[in-house]
Amino acid sequence: GENVEQHPSTLSVQEGDSAVIKCTYSDSASNYFPWYKQELGKRPQLIIDIRSNVGEKKDQRIAVTLNKTAKHFSLHITETQPEDSAVYFCAAKLGFGNEKLTFGTGTRLTIIP
């Protein structure tokens, strides 16, 4: 079945440095890749997404890149701030009528002041 692997499981970054989280997926038909941020005790919230016809998307300090050939996509956070500390989940959705999102196992990002 479809599978999404996410690395690393934990990441500590000095404030102001960049953080990169990587995900790989197994189904070549996957065509939608959102990223969610979950703060402690709260619901996951969408921070950025990318579709398979796009290689890169940027929104201020956050960017996502997609390599369909290699079946991997990455989240990049630049100029990290303490409020970026959270758990980040990647996800992938199969194309053509599949209504499910398969999530990665999450990355706990800690920004060190």
Next chain:
Amino acid sequence: SQTIHQWPATLVQPVGSPLSLECTVEGTSNPNLYWYRQAAGRGLQLLFYSVGIGQISSEVPQNLSASRPQDRQFILSSKKLLLSDSGFYLCAWSVRVGDAYNSPLHFGNGTRLTVT
């Protein structure tokens, strides 16, 4: 704008007791609806999803069930809770669109269930 309501926010139930969690969506019609569970410090496990009234797909065979009695209402139930049912239950919705476009999931605030 669309909103999703989920209740209760927290729940403590004894083993063997029944469960009913409710979720409603406002501001949209014919949404896809989902129930996820998150164990402490873990990822998101899809339990059920629904693409229409009375249409339920189960992802994980267990003692839980889901129902969609109305277009924007999704209910998660159990007749007898197990200790392993403890977790953070999240309802979510997405716009149902054609193959040419994919829409993200929008989560409710969740229900933290503790089975004692």
